[in-house]
Amino acid sequence: MAKIVAVTSCPTGIAHTYMAAEALEMAAKEMRVDIKVETQGSVGVRNEITVEDLRQAQAVILACDTKVSEDRFKGLPIVRASVKDAISNPKSLISEALNMVKLESEKPEKTERKDYVDQVFEAKKQKSSNLTGAYKHLMTGVSYMIPFVVAGGLLIAISFAFGINAFKEEGSFAAALMDIGSGNAFFLMVPILAGFIAFSIADRPGLVPGMVGGLLANKLGAGFLGGILAGFAAGYLVAWLKKVIKLPKTMEGLMPVLILPVISTFIIGLGMIYVVGKPVAAINTAISQWLTGMSDSSALVLGIVLGLMMSFDMGGPINKAAYTFAVSTLATGQPSMVMAAVMAAGMTPPLGLALATFMAKDKFTPDEREAGKAAIFLGMSFITEGAIPFAAADPFRVIPSIMVGSAVTSALSMLFKCTLAVPHGGIFVLPIPNAVGNLLLYLISIVAGTIVTAFMVSALKTKKEVVAVAQ
Template identity: 45%
Template sequence: MTTDLITRDLVALDADFGYNVESVITHLATLVHNTGRASDVEGLAQPAIKRESQAGTGVPGGVAIPHCRSEVVSEPTLAFARLSRGVDFSGPDGDAHLVFLIAAPAGGGKEHLRILSKLARALVKKDFLEALRTVKTEDEIVKLVLDVVNAKKTKKAPAPAAEEKPAGDSKATRVVAVTACPTGIAHTYMAADALTQTADARDDVDLTVETQGSSNNESMSQATIAAADAVIFATDVGVRDRERFAGKPVIESGVKRAINEPGVMLDEAIAAAHNPNARKVAGTAGSAPAEAAGEGESLGWGKRIQQAIMTGVSYMVPFVAAGGLLLALGFLFGGYDMANGWQAIATNYSLTNLPGHQVEVDGALMTFDRAGFMLYLGAVLFATGQAAMGFIVAALSGYIAFAFAGRPGIAPGFVGGAISVTLGAGFIGGLVTGLLAGFIAMWIGKWKVPRWIGSLMPVVIIPLLTSLVVGLLMFLLLGAPLANLMAGLQNWLSSMSGSSAVLLGIILGLMMCFDLGGPVNKAAYLFATAGLSTGDEASMQIMAAVMATGMVPPIALSLATFVRKNLFTPAEQENGKSAWLLGLSFVSEGAIPFAAADPLRVIPSMMVGGAVTGALSMAFGVISRAPHGGIFVFFAIDPIWGFLVSLAAGIVVSAVAVIAMKQLWPNKTIEAAAAKESSVAA
């Protein structure tokens, strides 16, 4: 398997693969496809491009390592290009000329990822990079890479425990580090090796690194952690078992900073180790992080609150999606009068005792359009959906608190969310209780307590005291004002008609199309999904407007690439072939590659179309009982004609706008590429 990781057919030397990231990745994906290792170019290129839009994979030395896992990849594969024209992969040294595409199967085992991680580690070695730049043939590239990935691993002696520390080693500051990236393939190991190689060249630091990636990761011993003077967290995701490092001075950053500035991070860790006022890893034994991965307390409070709310939203969305779609299926099978009798049907009947058209609900007979198994199944689906929807405020609150205080914050956050529902404070109360629980739990977690009580802090004392304080504040002080605020919001939504509803639709459309899955988009989606728990028609109108506007950008851009192909790059033309399907599924992120490549033309065009769709959807009174699914939940949308007309109008407006913007305000880079392609064809 290892010898086939890369072949001469997967190598391109001194190639011109275009002028942007999308083009380079698509060309490399084509090499993989041509060797039979990927069943579809698009299916490999798009996940790598999407990963690139989240964080550039450029690293020191003019190197880029786009990477992804994909269902279309049959075996772990490397494709390499030495570019004649550098391309900006957001690296610290400017354009990248050496690009590796790491393609891993979606279900690849740890052995596959271990091989790929070896390559990533080699990319921080200057002699390896120099050889990649100078060799003349594809076979030499293959040999270089295979020598690296087949090299036997030398086992490093474990760091001595605190009591074993040699006397002559007193000048060296002991630092432990954790590196992790979202995919766990490349940056995790490159950051680890960049830190390690820098530390090995110095006498003032003794470093031990734990990689939390996808391949064969061994946790460092607790004795090593106990002996450490400081900790480095270089991660883009949460640190697993962060509580092991509680009380240690800590330096935090994203994983790429450890690759780009390993020496600076080591200097900061040494300084923190000798600073009695340095920030320390929060909590006591058994507790979890007080901050999400990333910049930690170096971030302003506004940014930290925003990240916490986004964490709560991300954990809440599965409850909303599952619950909302189950409610929609309940309507589909049981009829739209299901909402009035689902509880009686689901609890009083069974498969051996199916309901008829008339069912007793609250002492009165109610007539349903459907009967028998379909009515019973609809009621069961509806009841299950209601159960899921009942958790959304508690989940929002609980995971906002988790973002601040880790696991000790979850219970009081859920308690606060449940109290918010009881008092009628709704999702506004959930936001407030989540922030309160997070702040309070984080504060209690910093208390200095005797060792004997430390083990009780995260599992008993912090949840107990935080829940008590949040409960008292809600019942005695905050509950009634928040409930009144929520009631006022619901009354305002319910009273919307005419121009006010249209204005709200315009605002929601602008928000949904502004950052295509970013914080503004998520804020609009939260506003819509949180309102679904009330079940009133105004909330369902907002949900329909949000879903329709979120569908506009990918479909509009796909249409534009078909209508005026020459205005888009080859990679964008490829993206356009699948973006329409993402749009129909309400996946706004399908427009990200277009917006990332040309934001000044694309984003305003999409916002105009989104505003048109939002305005028309609200004007037509379209409602959606489902929070996701796009056109595929048509049965939960009423009237469907209003939804389709609103969507079509916005798509046409956005497509025309983006074509006009690109036509009247040309992108010089695209024009140059088009001219070159024309001359080659001639």
Template identity: 50%
Template sequence: MKITDLLSVKGIEINPEVSDKSGAIDKLVDLMEKAGNLNDREEYKKAILAREEICTTGIGDNIAIPHAKTEAVKKAGLAAMVLKDGVDYDSMDGQPSKLFFMIAAPEGGNNVHLDVLARLSAMLMDTDFRDRLIAAESVEEFLDIVDKKENEKLESKNTEEKVSENGYRVLAVTACPTGIAHTFMAAEALENKAAEMGISIKVETNGSGGAKNVLTKEEIENAECIIIAADKNVEMARFDGKKMIQTKVADGIHKTEELLKKATDGTASVYHHVGGGEASDTSTENESIGRQIYKHLMNGVSHMLPFVIGGGILIALAFLFDDYTIDPSNFGMNTPFAAFLKTVGGTAFGFMLPILAGYIAMSIADRPALAVGFVGGMLANNGGSGFLGALVAGFIAGYLVLGMKKVFDKLPQSLEGLKPVLLYPFFGILLIGAIITFVVNPPVAYINNAIFEFLNGLGSSSKMLLGALLGGMMAIDMGGPINKAAYVFGTASLASGQFEFMAAVMAGGMVPPLAIALCTTVFKKKFTKRERQSGVTNYIMGLSFITEGAIPFAAQDPLRVIPSCVAGSAVAGALSMFFGCGLRAPHGGVFVIPTITNPLGYMAAIVIGSVVGMFVLGLLKKNIEEE
């Protein structure tokens, strides 16, 4: 469907009498109604206003694109308006809006408004096109300009598709443990730099929603080199025999030009698949033992998180909706609804340790190790060695199966089919059972109890110090190994009933984006126009516990941004401990605050930490002069 299929002559007006944002919305809603797209004008307008409350649709550069999806829409449609003098539309860049497109989509539709919004946004980035629309003297001229530009866009897309059919010079895979931010930031950085350098590239993203833009067998065969920018293991067997560069996901963001040059100059090493996702001869860096262990651990953690997050939030809600006075000893299970939430949440939470161990083992030795790791993790859970025991079980299971592979390689070829269905599971589960039950569980359970008693025995000042340390660690590398170390400690503490440490970790992780967003709002002269626009999105990322929103600012000015964020995060972590806040779910940001012990104190800790970070950054940064 084309834009002009949704935009009729009745839905366009050139230079009507409009003096403010409210008037602009009223006029556009009128045009939408005249075009015959609405069932209920007032309900549609309410949906438009509700969308504006979330965030202004004045995207800047004199453009506004209000939109809504609601049952009040009869059929998908567009309305457009030009105001040559512009009006104040609360745009992100503070400039008046002159060009308006309003989008209406029916409830239950195929998200056509998002598709049209994406296509319009891409077209409107062309300054000449935008200026010609604003200068249009008639509705017919306006429609003609849109139609010609859209046809050019579609022809250009067809040309790009023909080019892609001939293959890509470089392929890439990006992946981070949580799959929320780094994965897609690295993909975007590689694609942008490749376009700038004239290199055809396709990037597969292994995000939280699964692999997207998956590389095909033909594309892999035709590519000159593969770039793997990942902090967790990805499917590697498909790249056997190809030149490859393996590196951290952060390098996919910050070292794109270096990676692409190496990928195209023929100096990358050939990858030979040997089992656990590791290469016998790889690329830019020979991974250290520590780096390999980190990747295996993060593979387990990334698969574990959905169970911990979903189960943890349900358990937290069970306490929120229960009545403590009925039976304090049975709190969380006193009412039927609370009992339901706690049972379902507890079931999901119970998968935490087996999943952790299973996917660590699979990262090391592929599928044959998965069942062995699951059993090891469950035995660790039942045997009292908890998170630490499951972690150890995962590594033991993985290397145990690698050892069995070497031993079983000496068996006759006729027994090859029995290995995955009989030999690996039988001997693997038997051996891991004996090792975990008699060797791992006794000492690790003792260590677990000692740690639990030590943490329970910490005084208020000691807990605040630990909270400051955990909060500060979340801001040092914002998604890197130090951040992940603090996060893993927080999730591990949940298994032992220490909920205050997870609260400190999340508070520390929320502060960096919030501190930067506040600073771009309060100290505007210290940031460029583009930085101020990016700062707005950091409010959302910070409130959603996506620390990585601060990375672009930290990368541009690390000596000022990182210390400021660390200071604010440390304050937030310490105050969270001081206020006795506890969090049963390892994610969720502001959306799970109602389930937190002492939610008001927790919000105060985050606000104070963010303000501290803002002021430190404001003091360290100098004013800039924009041309």
């Protein structure tokens, strides 16, 4: 029995795609032809043509009114038609295909198809890998957030270039840059992340509770992890409200502008303040007390703990606690080993991830590879936030990697007895006389953690395509 593969696809992908498929399948049955029809509609690809199908196939019917990639059918005779033809006259399309099979078999040499089929199929799989579910929503949020991180971070870095304390002088250019970058672009980062996660889930009505929830996460010190939580909660809440709230017809128009935003923002806002805010504040206090208690333990242990904390939630309560603790050690006016360790640990996450985007290009999206270039500067400037887009997109692989890298750096810095006399500034402080004690060993610590993070991320992350297909 002859075997034919077919693809149907129409502009809206709601009705004709499937009618054409059904018509072809019915006609084939009648004509005793083996056919497999792949539909490319608004639900995506259904009944996908497999490599095995392609190996057996003798001809292809493309009943498509949209652009459909023909790469994978290379070497096979193709009948091209519209979906209309397939619905009104499926039999003639099949006859045409059978005719072509006959002509093909009379040709003398067979083209080398088999290997090629595998190749194009692999390539195609990579392209069409659809992101699904929660992962897709997360990626939407992250992709909107990346430009904010890059723009804000680089402006802050430029401000540091005028001198690490230049921004403290009111009215100066450096102060303006710091305000734009840190006070505003970074300020929007978590709200944008949360807002667009919710937007991806629930469309426009999700944006308000998402952004407000993200903003609250910022203010309450819950950081980007709190923002992700707010975004998902807001999105799914709005989606659920859409389903359960039934209004009389005359009032339906109020749903997207009044009812959904008000109710969802009310719930998410209160949730953030009372459910998320309180524990976060409690965590903050508990950790600071715990760290103060640890001051006397060994330098190595303290270094490891601070390193892990710095990169666990970048800007969240744990990170803040470690940083605040380090700054408090400066209060005595002496260069501090703890401060040195903490700053180094905050530099390696963006640096390590940037290095990873060069080492394992295929494991990052194009967006992430661009963000990787900016992350080099952010890392060098001790702007740990440069790592957030990567961590938000793939928290379970990225966060452990940057934590280990930071811990290595921080521990080494402590062991080498490096010291730092200022609370921030990244590489801009290194040339300042007496700012850093044991400069060379300090740099070695930072490089070591960077490399550890880069290797660990590269090892843990799977290739982009494989991840998506597996879901």
